[in-house]
Amino acid sequence: MKSRVFYNRVGFATLLNKEIHRFMKVPVQTVLAPLISNILYMLIFGGMLQTREVGIDGISYLNFLVPGLATMGAIFAAFQNPAFSMISQKFQNTIQDLNSYPISLAEKILAFVFGGMFRGVLVGILTYVATIFFVGYEVAYPIFFVLSLTATSFVFASVGLIAGLVLDNFEKMNFALAIIITPLTYLGGVFFEVSKLPGFLANLIYLNPIFPLVNVSRYAYIGVCEGNIVMHVLLTMGLLISSFLIAAYIFKKGVGIKIV
Numbered sequence: 001m002k003s004r005v006f007y008n009r010v011g012f013a014t015l016l017n018k019e020i021h022r023f024m025k026v027p028v029q030t031v032l033a034p035l036i037s038n039i040l041y042m043l044i045f046g047g048m049l050q051t052r053e054v055g056i057d058g059i060s061y062l063n064f065l066v067p068g069l070a071t072m073g074a075i076f077a078a079f080q081n082p083a084f085s086m087i088s089q090k091f092q093n094t095i096q097d098l099n100s101y102p103i104s105l106a107e108k109i110l111a112f113v114f115g116g117m118f119r120g121v122l123v124g125i126l127t128y129v130a131t132i133f134f135v136g137y138e139v140a141y142p143i144f145f146v147l148s149l150t151a152t153s154f155v156f157a158s159v160g161l162i163a164g165l166v167l168d169n170f171e172k173m174n175f176a177l178a179i180i181i182t183p184l185t186y187l188g189g190v191f192f193e194v195s196k197l198p199g200f201l202a203n204l205i206y207l208n209p210i211f212p213l214v215n216v217s218r219y220a221y222i223g224v225c226e227g228n229i230v231m232h233v234l235l236t237m238g239l240l241i242s243s244f245l246i247a248a249y250i251f252k253k254g255v256g257i258k259i260v
Contacts, residue, residue: 005104005106005107006104006106006107007103007104007107008102008103008104008107011101011102011103011107012103012107012110012111015101015103015107015108015111015112016110016111016114016115018111019081019082019085019111019112019114019115019116020115020118020119022085022115023081023115023119030077030080030081030119031077031119031122031123031126034073034076034077034123035073035123035126035127035130037073038069038070038072038073038123038127038130039127039130039131041065041069041191042062042065042066042069042130042131042134045065045191059222059224060135062131062134062135063135063221063222064193064218064222065190065191066127066128066131066135066221067145067214067217067218067220067221067222068189068190068191068214068217068218069127069131069190070124070125070127070128070149070217070221071124071148071149071152071190071210071213071214071217071218072185072190072214073120073123073124073126073127074120074121074123074124074149074152074153074156075120075152075153075156075181075185075210075213076123076156076177076181076185077116077119077120077122077123077124077153078116078117078119078120078121078152078153078154078155078156078157078160079116079120079156079157079159079160079163079177079181080116080119080160080177081115081116081119081120081157081160082112082113082115082116082157082160082161082164083160083161083163083164083167083173084164084170084173085112085115085164086112086161086163086164086165086256087164087167087168087169087170087173090168090169090256091169095256095257096257096258098257099254099257099258105248105251105252106248108251109161109244109247109248109251112157112161113154113157113158113161113244113247114157115157116153116156116157116160116161117150117153117154117157118153119153120149120152120153120156120157121146121149121150121153124149124152124153125146125149128145139220139221140219140220140221140222140223141219141220141221141223142220144219144220145217145220145221147220148213148216148217148219148220148236149217151213151216151236151237151240152213152216152217152236154240154243154244155209155213155236155239155240155243156181156243158240158243158244158246158247159181159243159247161247161251162243162246162247162250163176164256165247165250165251165255165256165257166250166255166256167256168256184208184209184210185210187201187204187205187208187210188205188208188210188211188213188214189205189210189211189214189215189218189226190214193226194211194226195226209235209239211232212231212232212233212235212236212239213236213239215227215229215232216229216232216233216236219232
């Protein structure tokens with residue numbers, strides 16, 4: 001008996017390949033541009049603040065910065081891929097065709113999420129590779145580092161799918177990226193220790209879902225981080241599961257897909 005969840009692996013692979021091929025057709029825009037942005041962050045912040053003391057003994061600011069930049073690149077790339085895919089299909093008036101695809105609901109959702117996840121991991125890994133010239137290639141836990149970028153990319157690919165279904169144009173998507181995700185990322189410990197945030201901002205880190213994602217990647221990269229790594233790993237897993245379940249629920253309800 002065929003699985004009711006995965007019953008058309010060829011169809012799933014075709015849709016996933018379509019999502020990956022879509023952004024790989026314009027690598028300058030989808031991969032090279034965010035990579036160059038991260039390198040510029042490294043040059044500017046690293047050059048200006050490379051002598052800045054970090055509240056973690058034995059860790060230079062440049063080493064502190066690399067995992068944050070890799071995580072930030074993964075977040076933005078993973079979010080944009082499914083969000084852009086959904087909204088572009090709305091503009092082309094082809095999104096309703098998703099209902100006729102001969103694959104299961106789970107296969108449809110995972111194809112879009114995995115496509116975004118692949119782009120996020122690719123940008124994150126390339127960011128690390130680009131920083132080897134500045135800080136060397138040493139990573140405390142290489143496999144854990146890749147897994148942390150994968151988890152981060154999965155979370156924000158799911159969030160991007162949610163945004164693509166709920167929002168109806170690119171302006172709203174860019175607004176969500178610029179006004180919500182970008183500030184949360186900057187305040188999530190990418191460029192500085194969150195413990196040094198002033199006043200009430202220091203307490204808001206516990207409401208910032210990006211903080212544990214950055215912290216897990218930083219621990220995997222340099223072997224230490226702010227706070228309890230076990231708690232942050234658990235929070236990351238919670239974000240991974242909850243974001244995917246919400247995306248699956250919205251997709252199943254047909255939000256942004258069904259004609260009202």
